Amino acid sequence: MELGWLLWGAAVLLLLHVLMELSPAVNFALRIGFYYLLFFVCSAFTVPVCLLVNGGRTVKNMRIIKTVVKTFKYFFGLRFEVKGRENFEVEGPAIIVSNHQSILDMMGLMEVLPDDCVQVAKKELMYAGTVGLIIYLGGVIFINRKSTSSAKMVMAEVAKTMATDNVKVWVYPEGTRNCTGDLLPFKKGAFHIAVQAQVPVIPVVYSSFTTFYNPKKNLFTSGKIKVEVLPPIETKGLTSDDVSDLTDRCYRTMRETLFRLSGRPGE
Numbered sequence: 001m002e003l004g005w006l007l008w009g010a011a012v013l014l015l016l017h018v019l020m021e022l023s024p025a026v027n028f029a030l031r032i033g034f035y036y037l038l039f040f041v042c043s044a045f046t047v048p049v050c051l052l053v054n055g056g057r058t059v060k061n062m063r064i065i066k067t068v069v070k071t072f073k074y075f076f077g078l079r080f081e082v083k084g085r086e087n088f089e090v091e092g093p094a095i096i097v098s099n100h101q102s103i104l105d106m107m108g109l110m111e112v113l114p115d116d117c118v119q120v121a122k123k124e125l126m127y128a129g130t131v132g133l134i135i136y137l138g139g140v141i142f143i144n145r146k147s148t149s150s151a152k153m154v155m156a157e158v159a160k161t162m163a164t165d166n167v168k169v170w171v172y173p174e175g176t177r178n179c180t181g182d183l184l185p186f187k188k189g190a191f192h193i194a195v196q197a198q199v200p201v202i203p204v205v206y207s208s209f210t211t212f213y214n215p216k217k218n219l220f221t222s223g224k225i226k227v228e229v230l231p232p233i234e235t236k237g238l239t240s241d242d243v244s245d246l247t248d249r250c251y252r253t254m255r256e257t258l259f260r261l262s263g264r265p266g267e
């Protein structure tokens, strides 16, 4: 009986292997499907651990989540080469901004995430089953992208509580995933909070994934991702009138860095 099950298992694995070899679409779907599965299954196991260790919703759970997610890269043959980690060592809170290419960014995020740092995420993620639950427990701040006024209200609240809670906040200023090898124009929410709270902005840039990951071409192989944490940009003394300039400055620096890290000449 048990031998029968083993044979069935081996046959299914062999079939999947042959299908993956034959069809890039199947290969891609299985690899991405496995990535989602890892998140759902690992979240289910991590939720009780977070509850037992820290009791409820707190940024301290991010340390546990980080430990789990940092193992995922080995399943996909991904390597991260990180430079400038020392730039996270600012005194007190800060806003961290980075480019956002794909859901694979969650591995890159956890690879460098400093302690006491929460992310801003779209509210829909809260309903993503076990993943939603673990993100909630990690202290992630949810915004409603369909309502500018409510998103701005949440962001203003974040600016106020950052100092009292002494947390850093990670924002993807492009506001959505973009896997073209370039940056989308930045939304200004992150820079408004930085100025309101008078805290530095720390840019983090991930090299382009296009050489190893492209959903349109069903491409998802192993690869190396270069990450650079750039020096903090101070906002002391800046007012709301300076937000546009601050946003532009950050955008230009990050775009140059993205092109340099990805081996693409700047325009």
Ligand SMILES: CCCCCCCCCCCCCC(=O)SCCNC(=O)CCNC(=O)[C@H](O)C(C)(C)COP(=O)(O)OP(=O)(O)OC[C@H]1O[C@@H](n2cnc3c(N)ncnc32)[C@H](O)[C@@H]1OP(=O)(O)O
Pocket: 039, 042, 043, 046, 065, 068, 069, 100, 106, 119, 120, 121, 122, 125, 131, 134, 135, 140, 143, 145, 146, 147, 148, 149, 151, 152, 155, 156, 171, 172, 173, 174, 175, 176, 187, 188, 189, 190, 192, 193
């Ligand atoms: C084990 C398993 C574990 C799993 C772990 C997973 C970890 C989880 C990680 C999850 C990661 C998930 C990652 C994700 O989910 S990424 C998706 C969600 N993140 C974002 O969208 C963040 C970036 N967006 C912004 O910053 C936007 O600006 C917001 C959302 C705030 C509004 O956007 P919206 O499109 O509605 O409006 P707008 O940008 O045109 O702005 C309109 C006007 O308002 C001004 N304005 C804006 N803000 C402020 C402010 N605070 N005070 C005063 N003014 C402000 C602004 O300058 C503009 O005015 P003007 O300049 O045109 O005159």
Ligand SMILES: CCCCCCCC/C=C\CCCCCCCC(=O)OC[C@@H](O)COP(=O)(O)O
Pocket: 036, 039, 040, 100, 102, 103, 104, 105, 106, 122, 125, 127, 128, 129, 130, 131, 175, 176, 177
């Ligand atoms: C029990 C039923 C549950 C069904 C839920 C299905 C939804 C699956 C969602 C998440 C699976 C795990 C992925 C880990 C978190 C990914 C975070 C992420 O990268 O979100 C994208 C967001 O930054 C920008 O969104 P858009 O590019 O604007 O879109």
